[in-house]
Amino acid sequence: MRVLNLIKIAFNAIVLNKVRTLLTMLGIIIGVASVIAMLAIGEGSKESIRSTISSMGSNxxxxxxxxxxxxxxxxxxxxxxxxxxxxxxxxxxxxxxxxxxxxxxxxxxxxxxxxxxxxxxxxxxxxxxxxxxxxxxxxxxxxxxxxxxxxxxxxxxxxxxxxxxxxxxxxxxxxxxxxxxxxxxxxxxxxxxxxxxxxxxxxxxxxxxxxxxxxxxxxxxxxxxxxxxxxxxxxxxxxxxxxxxxxxxxxxxxxxxxxxxxxxxMEELISTFSSTSEMLTILLVAVAGISLLIGGIGIMNIMYVSVKERTKEIGLRMAVGGKGADILLQFLIEAIMISITGGLLGVLLGLGSTVFIENYLHWPTSVAMYSIIVSFAVCAITGIFFGWYPARKAAALDPITALRYE
Amino acid sequence: MKREIINIEKLTREFTMGTQTVHALRGISFVINEGEFVTIMGSSGSGKSTLLNILGCLDKPTSGSYSIDGVRVKDLSRNQLATIRNEKIGFIFQSYNLLARTSAIENVELPLLYNSKVTSEERKERAIKALRMVGLGERLNHTPSQLSGGQQQRVAIARSLVNDPVMVLADEATGNLDTRTSYEIMSLFQELNERGITIAFVTHEPDIANFSNRTIVLQDGNIKKDHINTDIQSAVKELNLLPVEDQ
Structure with missing residues (x-):
């Protein structure tokens, strides 16, 4: 019941700040989409490298x-x-x-x-x-x-x-x-x-x-x-x-x-094959990690601004009976909602751009199920991780100071 | 014997600012009974804001005791204080403190959102009832920007009443309003008081105090005067005496 109310409060806050929320999400959306598209390109080229090496008789x-x-x-x-x-x-x-x-x-x-x-x-x-x-x-x-x-x-x-x-x-x-x-x-x-x-x-x-x-x-x-x-x-x-x-x-x-x-x-060929694909994977994971990190920092930034901007609101909520945990959860839920919605949109955009790359640029692509699951999970975790600090800051506010904040 | 809502005994509050200790309240005592309409007055620095924070369970006294509706506040944790505020106190602020871009009804529902015993249907019902009580039954879905200052303060009053508090705490509630609207709001307070709601009203305007039935005047952290008002003025009458504004 209480969590349900908090979800409602967080949802209202998101809807009230549509543009800002969308801009925040953009970081996550682009992050997730690029991860999926890049991994798809990576997997595609890995497969084409595999078939090239195979044609040398590596097996x-x-x-x-x-x-x-x-x-x-x-x-x-x-x-x-x-x-x-x-x-x-x-x-x-x-x-x-x-x-x-x-x-x-x-x-x-x-x-x-x-x-x-x-x-x-x-x-x-x-x-x-x-x-x-x-x-x-x-x-x-x-x-x-x-x-x-x-x-x-x-x-x-x-x-x-x-x-x-x-x-x-x-x-x-x-x-x-x-x-x-x-x-x-x-x-x-x-x-x-x-x-x-x-x-x-x-x-x-x-x-x-x-x-x-x-x-x-x-x-x-x-x-x-x-x-x-x-x-x-x-x-x-x-x-x-x-x-x-x-x-x-x-x-x-x-x-x-x-x-x-x-x-x-053909051990030499096999090791060439595995080291090539290993390198590609490391490269892609690094790029993916960086883009999700940037998305996460974007969330933290906006949440931080949001807490500052709504200090008075936080004070009011506390005055009418909101506990520290309520405030913390409200902002955390908000961050998670933003990151999960952004993640979902990112998955869609990523799949869309993969189809585009395949059909119009004729690059070999292959969407790996794991890339969708991993990037979505990572962005949800990013939301929690980067939403936590601003949310805790909001919860620790003194109601008197927050109410007087201009 | 009337029910004691507020009981304060030898209350002190000190702030430490660097090496100096500021004595905001120097040991004051008073009792507010159910149904009283008390104005707390004093110039700035007299300690009335500090007293208001303590009465509102936003702050705790340094020494002395404070009980609200029989609950001793001194030993309560942060979370327990929040529950007391949620269930026993209604706040009204000078600057209304409404959530922007949020309808009147949702603003009024706010305190009930933090009370898990209230269902969403009951929440809505009570919010509508409170808004009707302050005369805004027709403007349930207006957002603050669509309402005048007086109407916004009425929404805030409805919000303070929605949780059936034992006491409404108003902090300069008419400070941002013109004389006419102030009187309108004061007549609403008088009306609510007649229905038995206990009100503590902090102000520095002497004419506002005339509408209450008791005035406590603070000076330098002490009570300078605490008197029953025998000549209560009716805000409605005063309102009628004001010159009619040109339209």
Whole structure:
């Protein structure tokens, strides 16, 4: 009952000072709106950065056979024959954190078309390879699972290979070429990817079904690598552990035995990703904090002026029976009402400007629910925090002095 | 035996200003009974403002005792004093002290807002009743800026009556008004007094004192004179004697 009356009193005071209240709210409104809009822009760019980094294969996981550690002349890892198709199938079937996976065999050779030739590497993979490497086709199509089964003699060429064996710009799709002495039909051309971070040309490659490369070119029954992509950057380290576990099982390794293979993820890219997004978040939170602080100081300012201006009114209220706590609550409720109303309007304005930015400036945005909740909560708390001091000052006034105040 | 509203005994009030002690009240005693209309007079510095603050429970005496309606004020806390003011005292000020841009009815409701025992319907009812009593039944929704000075003071009087106080305390209530309006307000006070309301009226105008039935004159913190007025003048009559103003 008493609090209800105080809410009524505070509400009346707000309505009586419409313009001033609105000006006070403006600080909060703009603060909250800018927080929401900025976080939306931040989240949007975070997502676009995430997809850019992902396209570099940041969630990629590779499994290679371990180097030979037996006595005598030690062999290079690539010469090891310990990784088999069975291992690949086990990983594919048992893992839960991988979205795509492919076996990989590779060998060097000469790509020949008519009178042109170029030394390159042929990679034998399955169709999921494109998803793992995040590379598209500039023309033609990827080979199918059926073509993998039948070890079809089809290839896709990287841009560098195309430029060197088709120097006159003819369309390579449908052409017959040779890799070493084996004839292949070109069914597609890979999109240009440029150099990787180590200066390696990623377009100097030929892709074919792994069965074809295994049987017709290398004549081997083991595989050189397993490539896979984790469902996201965050789970990549866990996926590494999971794959390790599956392969140890598969290779019947005892507890004391070392792994005879290596599982690696792109840690450098992942840490780049997380440090970038961390920095963005810190930046945005700092900006958000500053704008809400300024809004809060605005509230304090106005409440302070309001208490000064209404000293006589406070004296009168005390004279007719208002207790210190009543006066304190009245001004506190007023401050909270201003900040909460301002917060609500700010949320609306923030959402509106996000839509505007998305549609007219074409920036990527993404409104995070947490930004609405947090900024609204913070502005309510700001109202209480910055309303408290002036309200306490009002409550501590001496009624006699307040009544005589001019 | 009449009910004692105010009982003051050997009341002193001292203020410390730097190293000097100012004796505003030097030990005064008097009793105000129910139904009295007392004017408290004195020149400035006589201690009448200090006495008014203490009577209004806005200030506490340094020594001596003060009881209002049987409650000893000396031992009460700040909050208890606020409750006493809310339930037992009605204040009327020289400058009306109405809330600007607030209707007459809401101004009158104000004291009841701080009394949680009064419901909002009752609050409204009592405010309307008080406004009718002061002759403003037709102007319930006017704001102070739409009312004349005399009407504003009537709203303030209605506000002081709305909580059924045991005593109305008026501080120079006619000080801002012209003679005619002063007399109108005084006739309202006399009317209220006839209905049994106890009034303590602080003023420095001697002709105002003629309308009350008792006058206490203060000088330098002491009571100089405390006499029953045997020749009470009627404010209505005085009003009729005033020359009619040209319209």
């Amino acid at each position: 990629m996981i590779t499994v290679r056979p371990g180097a030979d550690t037996r006595g005598g002349v030690r062999q290079d890892a690539s010469a090891m024959q310990s990784l088999t198709l069975e291992d690949y199938k086990a990983v594919k079937n048992q893992s839960t954190l991988l979205s795509y996976s492919t076996p990989l065999v590779n060998g060097g050779g000469q790509v020949i078309s008519g009178s042109n030739n170029w030394p390159s590497t042929i990679y034998g993979v399955n169709p999921e390879y494109l998803n793992i490497k995040v590379v598209g086709l500039s023309s033609g199509s990827m080979f199918t699972e059926a073509e993998v089964q039948s070890a079809a003699k089809v290839v896709l060429l990287g841009q560098t290979v195309v430029e060197n064996i088709f120097p006159n710009g003819e369309d390579p799709v449908g052409q017959l070429i040779r890799f070493n002495s084996i004839p292949f039909k070109v069914i597609g051309v890979l999109e240009e990817k440029g150099e990787n971070t180590f200066g390696q040309d990623q377009d100097d490659m030929v892709i074919a079904p792994f069965t074809t490369v295994q049987k017709r070119i290398l004549a081997i029954d083991y595989i050189n690598q397993i490539m896979a992509s984790a469902t996201s950057e965050e789970v990549a380290p866990d996926a590494v552990l999971e794959v390790t576990e599956i392969l140890r099982e598969q290779h019947n390794l005892l507890d004391y035995e070392d792994d005879d293979f290596h599982v690696r993820s």
